[in-house]
Amino acid sequence: MTSSSRPHLRTTSALALAAALSFAAPIAFAQDSAAETSQTDQEAMPYNAPAENAEQIAPAAQEPTGELPEASDIASDTPAPSQPAMPVDVGADWPYYGGDGSAQRFSPLDQITPENVSNLERAFVYHTGDMPTGSAEGKYSPETTPLKIGDNLVMCSPMNTLISIDPATGEEKWRYDPGVSNDAIPYGATCRGVAAYTDPDLEEDDVCKVKIIEGTIDARLIAVDLATGEPCTDFGNNGAVDLWDGIGEKVPGWYAISAQPTVVNGVIVTGAQVKDGQAENAPSGVIRGFDAKTGELAWAWDLADPERMRNGPPEGETYTRGTPNMWTSASADEERGIVYLPLGNSAVDYYGSNRSDVENEYATSLVALDASTGEELWHFQTVRNDVWDYDLSSQPTLLDYQGQPALLLTTKQGDIYILNRVTGEAITPVGEITDAPKGDIEPDFISDSQPVSEWATLRKPPLTEKRMWGFTPIDQLWCRIQFRRANYDGYLTPPSTEPYIQYPGYNGGSDWGSIAIDLERNLLIANYNDVPNLNHLVPREEADERGWKPINELEGAAEGGAEGAGDPQAGAPYAISVNAGWRSGLTGMPCTQPPYGGITAIDLDTGEPVWDTPIGTARRNGPFGIPSKLPLKIGTPNNGGPVATAGGLIFIGAATDNMFRAIDMKTGETLWSDVLPAGGQANPISYEVDGEQYVLIAAGGHHFMETGVSDEIIAYKLPK
Amino acid sequence: MATDGITKRRAPVGWGVRILAWVCILFGAVLFSGGVWLMALGGSWYYGIAGLGLVITGALLNRGNILAVWIYAAIWAATMVWAWWESGSDLWAQVPRMLSPTVILVAVLLCIPALTRAGQTRAGQLRH
Secondary structure, X not given: OOOOOOOOOOOOOOOOOHHHXXXXXXXXXXXXXXXXXXXXXXXXXXXXXXXXXXXXXXXXXXXXXXXXXXXXXXXXXXXXXXXXXXXXXXXXXXXXXXXXXOOOOEXXXXXXXXXXXXXXXXXXXXXXXXXXXXXXXXXXXXXOOOEEEOOEEEEEXXXXXXEEXXXXXXXXXXXXXXXXXXXXXXXXXXXXXXXXXXXXXXXXXXXXXXXXXXXXXXXXXXXXXXXOOOEOOOOEOOOEXXXXXXXXXXXXXXXXXXXXXXXXXXXXXXXXXXOOOOEOOOOOOOXXXXXOOOOOEEEEEOOOOHHHHOOOOOOOXXXXXXXXXXXXXXXXXXXXXXXXXXXXXXXXXXXXXXXXXXXXXXXXXXXXXXXXXXXXXXXXXXXXXXOOOOOOXXXXXEEEEOOEEEEEEEOOOOEEEEEXXXXXXXXXXXXXXXXXXOOOOOOOOOOOOEEEEOXXXXXXXXXXXXXXXXXXXXXXXXXXXXXXXXEOOOOOOOOOOOOEEEOOOOOOOOOOOOOEEEOOOOEEEEEEEXXXXXXXXXXXXXXXXXXXXXXXXXXOOOOOOOOOOOEOOEOOOXXXXXXXXXXXXXXXXXXXXXXXXXXXXXXXXXXXXXXXXXXXXXXXXXXXXXXXXXXXXXOOOEOOOEEEEOOOEEEEOOEOXXXXXXXXXXXXXXXXXXXXXXXXXXXXXXXXXOOEEEEEEEOOEOOOOOOOEOOEEEEEEOOO | XXXXXXXXXXXXXXXHHHHHHHHHHHHHHHHHHHHHHHHHOOOOOHHHHHHHHHHHHHHHHHOOOOHHHHHHHHHHHHHHXXXXXXXXXXXXHHHHHHHHHHHHHHHHHHOHHHHHXXXXXXXXXXXX
């Protein structure tokens, strides 16, 4: 699955408009009530309660599969082969996408505190100048998080222009435009970040001593000099490596990079986003490592044929097509030379019978590779035979846990796991759902058992008819009727041609924004979505009648729009239709009641929430798309992660009310906020210049989240 | 136009009450039919019953019968109890349950003077 996010939901609000609206509703109701047939659902879902329900979950161990290395082979007694990609600490700097290499999204800065945060003010606003033109209109979702390295604040714009600005003033230092064309935009124009690499063999003043590396949406790796923004001419072809090599027929938009690469011991590791739901015969999900000095292929990991493809496909062949890809951010244990890859599902998400055994083995798994050879060390699967698009989408976070080198993994379905990052064995308890429903479409493929975390989950209890919503009794009634008619057996209801409810939907749980942890306070900070999708499979003949074609058969640019709203899934007997966020056809409002998203602090020892509260107000939402302007907390869908600071604050945008917030880490209370020009669907950062702490967010907006578009990068600090 | 006497006897109320009456009938009919469907699907009985009550309220309003107020007040009170039972103090969850029924309640209460006048008129006609 590809990137990002999805539902935006017009949440709602209660205005005095009520009466007028309630009178308008009956008409639409009458029109819609002739809808398709379906079955009643059952109310009881025996297995889907989160893991606390111990007796329903057989305590089966979730063993990591694959060749398990002896811990000692790669553990700490091995000397570190080289220095980290960025030998600077997080604090004054923000040298990695996730803060430091452990991706904890934690800043040790403590100048801004719950006591003084109310004084926070804008330090500068920088305009990247990258706004959509022509066919890019309505497709921007920048999701950008800059790095701060010394005197440079480095970032990529949605169309992959690399930019450095002064971190104190916002003054532009340089920019490099790789010339990406609009037709390359896959699902959205997104560049979540860049990676930095310090070459240990070069002198301080050498050109490209520190490289800034990005993957582009037209599938190139670009490397420029941090000091000047000039392409590193020794890297690839004049500073660029073409990632279409070995992928096959070049179809713009089908294969794109939206996440920053990960540099481990001189190897740049990247996957790619393969636009979802197009065809079984899609570009490969191959993961590749490139020499950070030269851009030469160091290794390839093709999960279906790892040995033969290790040095690239033989002449005339391509990497194995249709395999699960990694569109989101990896992380790495640089000391041990291991890279952790959160893989998504196979190219066709909602039908699995044609997948190969090896795809089923790896889809929706976290895979650990030896970063110097590309060989697999272990993998850990979070969904068996995934037909829900539950891609792993968050960046894994590294920490020490119970005396072990560990990794914390969050998922779209909400489950949170902590694994030993050397062996892949679960440290927190993993349970097993049994008797999961198999449905009528492919009962032999659907797995009747699935792993669940018995330690912590962001997943809420299953939906009931009472949780159907609306603005008036009439639209609420219509949603209740739909609920009763839809197939719904709780969590993991399998696909059907009749409408069926998928809850949580494909936006999570946790998504690409990932989580933050504060080891001093022993807290895990996670924002999450709490939104169902209403889906149905569309038989091939009907999909053909509707003209649904995969991207390689389209003439002209693909339309924007929510992912899965009509995806052909060519090669499978069914296409898929997704009503993301299950919005009412009457009002455009969600059929389920708020909240649609929240933020929680979880005790890292117990896995229990310390607090859990909705995030986002109703100010931008309302029936028929009319903003209610109500500053009331409702809990909106959200995308983009938090940053936790030693000062005791969480900074987060993410919510679709376009607010940027400072939240008290102890209580979950919002202490300060600022209205952004568009949605803050990006991870904020914190850094320091001349003894002053800054907090910064890219307020780029997001097409799918319906939060507008802007090119503003906004920094905040306390007044002097 | 009929004679004054006949008009007054059939609908001794003004246009405001009649609009409200028809809104209640329309709203109630939709709720009733959808509610019966929901009942048949094994869902809540509230909507069917409330819909029926609204239709009756509307019919009585049309006749200028003060009983409409009492019936609607009962529906409204039952609605509040039901809403609390389903969703408690979750205010957002109460938006569809409490908001428009309360708006209608206010409108119905505003009809009291007109309905009282209509009742007096009718009583006066009966005495003659």
